[in-house]
Amino acid sequence: MAPDAAGTASEARRLLRAAEVALIDERRLLDADELRALATLDDEHVPALTALAHAVRLAWCGPTVEVEGILSVKTGGCPEDCHFCSQSAQFSETLPATPFLDIDEVLSAARETARTGASEFCMVLAIRGPDERTLQRLIDLVPVIEAETGLNVAVSAGILSEDQARRLADGGVHRYNHNLETARSFFPQIVTTHTWEERYETCLLVRRCGMELCCGALLGMGETLEHRVELLGQLQELDPTEVPLNFLNPRPGTPLQIRRPLGPLEALRWIALFRLALPGVILRYAGGREVTLRDFQAMGMTAGINALIVGNYLTTLGRSPDEDLRMLEDLQMPIGALTGVI
Amino acid sequence: MGGAFCRWCGALDCDRCRQSPYEAPRHCQRCGRLLRVTVHPTGWEARCRRCRTVTGSAEPSGTAPLSEGG
Numbered sequence: 001m002a003p004d005a006a007g008t009a010s011e012a013r014r015l016l017r018a019a020e021v022a023l024i025d026e027r028r029l030l031d032a033d034e035l036r037a038l039a040t041l042d043d044e045h046v047p048a049l050t051a052l053a054h055a056v057r058l059a060w061c062g063p064t065v066e067v068e069g070i071l072s073v074k075t076g077g078c079p080e081d082c083h084f085c086s087q088s089a090q091f092s093e094t095l096p097a098t099p100f101l102d103i104d105e106v107l108s109a110a111r112e113t114a115r116t117g118a119s120e121f122c123m124v125l126a127i128r129g130p131d132e133r134t135l136q137r138l139i140d141l142v143p144v145i146e147a148e149t150g151l152n153v154a155v156s157a158g159i160l161s162e163d164q165a166r167r168l169a170d171g172g173v174h175r176y177n178h179n180l181e182t183a184r185s186f187f188p189q190i191v192t193t194h195t196w197e198e199r200y201e202t203c204l205l206v207r208r209c210g211m212e213l214c215c216g217a218l219l220g221m222g223e224t225l226e227h228r229v230e231l232l233g234q235l236q237e238l239d240p241t242e243v244p245l246n247f248l249n250p251r252p253g254t255p256l257q258i259r260r261p262l263g264p265l266e267a268l269r270w271i272a273l274f275r276l277a278l279p280g281v282i283l284r285y286a287g288g289r290e291v292t293l294r295d296f297q298a299m300g301m302t303a304g305i306n307a308l309i310v311g312n313y314l315t316t317l318g319r320s321p322d323e324d325l326r327m328l329e330d331l332q333m334p335i336g337a338l339t340g341v342i
Numbered sequence: 343m344g345g346a347f348c349r350w351c352g353a354l355d356c357d358r359c360r361q362s363p364y365e366a367p368r369h370c371q372r373c374g375r376l377l378r379v380t381v382h383p384t385g386w387e388a389r390c391r392r393c394r395t396v397t398g399s400a401e402p403s404g405t406a407p408l409s410e411g412g
């Protein structure tokens with residue numbers, strides 16, 4: 001082996017060992033420099049990185065996997081211009097707007113979710129933020145779904161005012177989803193109709209009002225390694241209960257349709273880095289995993305993931321819940337509800 | 343004519359779209375019009391307002407056979 005390659009290998013082992021001591025022995029978070037160093041390890045070290053992430057997940061969160069079903073209760077016609085989204089009304093050829101689903105459709109989707117063994121059901125709306133009628137409909141639906149299915153109910157309805165956040169919390173919403181998607185410094189290249197700061201503010205409100213915060217990321221939009229490390233720091237600051245990790249599945253008609261999905265090895269590297277940056281978080285497999293990871297999907301479960309969205313997504317399809325449930329059984333990972341580790 | 347409209351791009355007799363099992367159809371195969379699609383956790387339905395047809399699947403993956411009703 002060439003001396004410089006040996007040097008790289010021993011440096012990699014040193015970095016991984018230092019991260020292990022920090023996260024498992026000292027139980028402290030990694031900083032941006034430590035994360036950047038791990039992010040730049042050669043591809044040959046990705047298996048060691050994922051093995052460490054799996055050990056950290058088990059040490060901080062245990063073996064349980066949380067399963068969730070999601071439903072787009074109001075699809076398309078969104079006034080915002082998130083460049084990855086097929087539900088924006090700002091681009092040509094995106095999805096036609098459909099009205100709020102009726103209660104029977106929502107309940108039937110919640111029952112389907114419960115039958116998969118899931119503990120969480122999230123209603124998602126393609127809106128900037130809820131108007132009074134929408135908010136009231138959501139508040140009316142939450143106790144009905146809970147009583148019918150026993151599921152925890154989550155909501156994703158965009159930017160909230162303090163009063164709206166409080167009413168959702170009082171109405172029994174268990175977890176509220178609002179994604180940062182990407183780093184503050186990259187966000188203006190992806191969205192121009194609202195700011196990263198507006199998103200951040202809603203995330204803070206959600207926590208202040210007593211709901212669990214679910215705040216996700218979307219990788220593969222053209223962001224750099226530095227942007228991803230920046231986002232990890234911002235998520236560490238925000239300290240959400242859950243981080244759903246999405247991979248861009250380029251949508252026809254959107255400005256990001258020209259991008260290619262991340263490669264599976266890169267996706268695994270970043271799953272591991274999310275776990276190493278956020279050791280106690282519920283790290284959920286979300287949209288795009290099928291097209292990004294293909295045959296590597298089980299490997300994500302041993303690289304730091306401890307939750308998944310089962311079945312279909314909002315407007316695209318997922319693999320069969322039976323396949324995911326079999327994967328969890330084969331991995332001997334029990335299914336159950338999780339809550340963030342403090 | 344006699345051809346079918348592409349379920350993905352809506353063009354007549356399209357031979358360029360590759361069917362992904364992870365996409366619900368977007369266009370009606372009979373008339374090419376945009377469908378109103380509802381995706382739920384374990385299936386999907388697509389309605390064409392012009393043809394008054396409903397297609398769908400009770401399986402998440404789009405490779406499952408389509409059922410069709412009026």
Ligand code: SF4
Pocket residue numbers: 078079080081082085086087088125126127128158
């Ligand atoms: S706010 Fe949500 S639904 Fe609207 S364009 Fe952005 S991501 Fe899509």
Ligand SMILES: [Zn+2]
Pocket residue numbers: 348349350351352353356357358359
């Ligand atoms: Zn086509």
Ligand SMILES: [Zn+2]
Pocket residue numbers: 370371372373374375390391392393394
């Ligand atoms: Zn038709």
